[in-house]
Amino acid sequence: MTRISLRDVGPRDGLQAASAFLPTEKKIEWFRLAAAAGVPDIEVTSFSSPRLLPQFADAPEVLPAAMAMGGFGVSALIPNRKGAERGFALKAPKLNYVVSASNAHSLSNVGRSTADAVGEFGEIVRLRDHLGVTTELSVGIATSFGCSIAGRVPESDVLRIAEELLSLGAQEISLADTVGYANPRQVARLVKAVMGLAGDVPLLCHFHDTRGLGLANVLAALDTGVRVFDTSIAGLGGCPFAPGATGNINTEDTAFMLESMGFATGIDIPALLDLRGDVERWLGDERYSGAIARAGLPKTFQTAG
Amino acid sequence: MTRISLRDVGPRDGLQAASAFLPTEKKIEWFRLAAAAGVPDIEVTSFSSPRLLPQFADAPEVLPAAMAMGGFGVSALIPNRKGAERGFALKAPKLNYVVSASNAHSLSNVGRSTADAVGEFGEIVRLRDHLGVTTELSVGIATSFGCSIAGRVPESDVLRIAEELLSLGAQEISLADTVGYANPRQVARLVKAVMGLAGDVPLLCHFHDTRGLGLANVLAALDTGVRVFDTSIAGLGGCPFAPGATGNINTEDTAFMLESMGFATGIDIPALLDLRGDVERWLGDERYSGAIARAGLPKTFQTAG
Numbered sequence: 176m177t178r179i180s181l182r183d184v185g186p187r188d189g190l191q192a193a194s195a196f197l198p199t200e201k202k203i204e205w206f207r208l209a210a211a212a213g214v215p216d217i218e219v220t221s222f223s224s225p226r227l228l229p230q231f232a233d234a235p236e237v238l239p240a241a242m243a244m245g246g247f248g249v250s251a252l253i254p255n256r257k258g259a260e261r262g263f264a265l266k267a268p269k270l271n272y273v274v275s276a277s278n279a280h281s282l283s284n285v286g287r288s289t290a291d292a293v294g295e296f297g298e299i300v301r302l303r304d305h306l307g308v309t310t311e312l313s314v315g316i317a318t319s320f321g322c323s324i325a326g327r328v329p330e331s332d333v334l335r336i337a338e339e340l341l342s343l344g345a346q347e348i349s350l351a352d353t354v355g356y357a358n359p360r361q362v363a364r365l366v367k368a369v370m371g372l373a374g375d376v377p378l379l380c381h382f383h384d385t386r387g388l389g390l391a392n393v394l395a396a397l398d399t400g401v402r403v404f405d406t407s408i409a410g411l412g413g414c415p416f417a418p419g420a421t422g423n424i425n426t427e428d429t430a431f432m433l434e435s436m437g438f439a440t441g442i443d444i445p446a447l448l449d450l451r452g453d454v455e456r457w458l459g460d461e462r463y464s465g466a467i468a469r470a471g472l473p474k475t476f477q478t479a480g
Numbered sequence: 481m482t483r484i485s486l487r488d489v490g491p492r493d494g495l496q497a498a499s500a501f502l503p504t505e506k507k508i509e510w511f512r513l514a515a516a517a518g519v520p521d522i523e524v525t526s527f528s529s530p531r532l533l534p535q536f537a538d539a540p541e542v543l544p545a546a547m548a549m550g551g552f553g554v555s556a557l558i559p560n561r562k563g564a565e566r567g568f569a570l571k572a573p574k575l576n577y578v579v580s581a582s583n584a585h586s587l588s589n590v591g592r593s594t595a596d597a598v599g600e601f602g603e604i605v606r607l608r609d610h611l612g613v614t615t616e617l618s619v620g621i622a623t624s625f626g627c628s629i630a631g632r633v634p635e636s637d638v639l640r641i642a643e644e645l646l647s648l649g650a651q652e653i654s655l656a657d658t659v660g661y662a663n664p665r666q667v668a669r670l671v672k673a674v675m676g677l678a679g680d681v682p683l684l685c686h687f688h689d690t691r692g693l694g695l696a697n698v699l700a701a702l703d704t705g706v707r708v709f710d711t712s713i714a715g716l717g718g719c720p721f722a723p724g725a726t727g728n729i730n731t732e733d734t735a736f737m738l739e740s741m742g743f744a745t746g747i748d749i750p751a752l753l754d755l756r757g758d759v760e761r762w763l764g765d766e767r768y769s770g771a772i773a774r775a776g777l778p779k780t781f782q783t784a785g
Binding site for chain 1: 626627628631632659660661663664665666689690691692693695696698699700703726730733736737740741742770771772774775777778779780
């Protein structure tokens with residue numbers, strides 16, 4: 176039985192796009208219910224500037240609360256060195272940094288070049304080692320499959336960036352289809368090439384369903400050997416460049432596809448659908464997607480185990 | 481350059497579920513615009529009982545009009561021998577008959593057993609040969625991947641039915657996921673097994689996106705060698721057993737995935753989106769789905785050729 180690990184990024188990617196502040200105690204309730212539904216990993220918050228993203232002003236309370244709960248892998252996003260400092264101070268088990276493969280996207284999104292963002296990752300690794308904390312450092316390569324500003328992103332750029340990040344000490348690489356441009360053939364090709372560089376360093380994929388190919392891209396990555404995916408409950412989150420479009424691939428639907436195919440995710444889909452109902456009540460008027468929430472599980476559905 | 485052929489079933493599967501009667505001249509306009517957008521095949525009508533499905537009361541006008549247009553493959557659905565007689569009388573180039581692999585579904589849907597439906601196909605073949613018409617006879621096996629009434633449908637049942645239909649003279653076999661139960665691993669396995677029986681007889685797949693796996697299932701079938709798929713513009717049509725759920729896989733999104741992967745469909749996606757706008761105006765309040773219509777094509781998109 177092959178195990179596939181889903182990391183729910185709803186509390187980070189989803190809440191980042193949500194209009195209402197979700198109270199800290201509701202965030203913690205979310206983690207408790209997700210863990211009870213068997214979600215193995217959760218990106219619980221972001222150490223972004225509280226002025227820019229007030230949703231995550233409670234990161235210093237949320238991260239320790241999640242760490243104290245146990246039962247699931249805890250990570251948080253860091254946009255820069257300052258965010259890393261805050262995460263290290265709390266002894267975060269894992270922090271997820273982001274570099275954009277498209278220089279234009281990097282400049283527009285975080286106001287610095289791709290090269291500078293890669294350089295800053297080196298500083299973050301050195302800071303961690305200097306502080307003597309054991310935080311695992313993961314890096315997502317945004318716009319790996321194309322960019323809505325720059326258009327095509329050469330695969331050679333993604334490979335060079337991955338190589339630099341690996342040599343600086345990245346302990347996980349995530350290939351992110353930030354704007355929903357990826358297609359299955361491209362996924363298979365790029366994943367294979369990055370795996371060739373990464374050796375034992377795990378590779379995960381972060382797909383958006385903006386153009387409907389999210390689960391087909393999961394299938395292509397799966398066939399190429401990827402065993403970890405970012406997903407989001409109710410498909411929350413996603414792309415500000417495509418208004419009205421769906422966001423991250425949906426946790427429930429991804430778990431349904433994988434379990435139906437005989438892959439074990441550990442996820443109890445009905446329990447996850449209950450949590451989805453809670454999240455919808457908490458957040459109110461947001462964009463929720465997902466086929467299983469609409470149509471229900473097939474009569475023939477069996478959990479892989 | 482591998483060519484993939486999409487057969488748009490919107491004018492049949494889609495209109496069958498639509499509440500308003502679409503005037504005959506609008507149906508013909510639909511074919512004209514779809515053909516101009518490069519859609520290679522269209523299921524143009526159904527020779528069903530005009531009392532049961534008044535939408536198709538104009539089948540005797542629609543089919544000859546479509547045949548006279550040229551530029552695309554024309555076929556029509558036949559639910560039974562009586563429908564076949566009407567199609568043969570008009571010298572239909574191709575008629576699509578349906579047998580349900582689930583006996584419970586067959587009894588509920590068309591009031592006869594699977595065995596009787598298979599037997600009636602034999603009569604239809606003999607009638608065609610007796611009349612000396614050259615109509616190609618295609619057969620869809622509904623509920624090939626499971627049934628919302630009976631639950632699991634054994635693969636051995638589907639294989640036995642396929643074998644019987646082939647020996648009776650089926651010139652094309654379509655595996656239909658009528659209720660949206662299929663998963664990619666199941667698709668790969670069943671397609672491979674049926675291909676083993678079918679020899680040179682083409683196999684096509686008819687997927688619904690009821691549970692979000694439509695395009696992942698296309699990918700699995702594609703990897704197994706399938707080169708023809710049923711799709712529906714705007715995702716029209718689908719499953720009366722799953723209210724609110726999406727219907728057939730969407731023509732625009734399927735063409736987008738295939739072209740992005742380097743498969744040639746011949747379809748001009750922007751022209752198809754224009755037609756979608758017309759269809760939405762004509763039909764009014766129906767369930768329209770599709771990601772490309774919401775999010776647009778990627779900046780990087782190139783037609784395969």
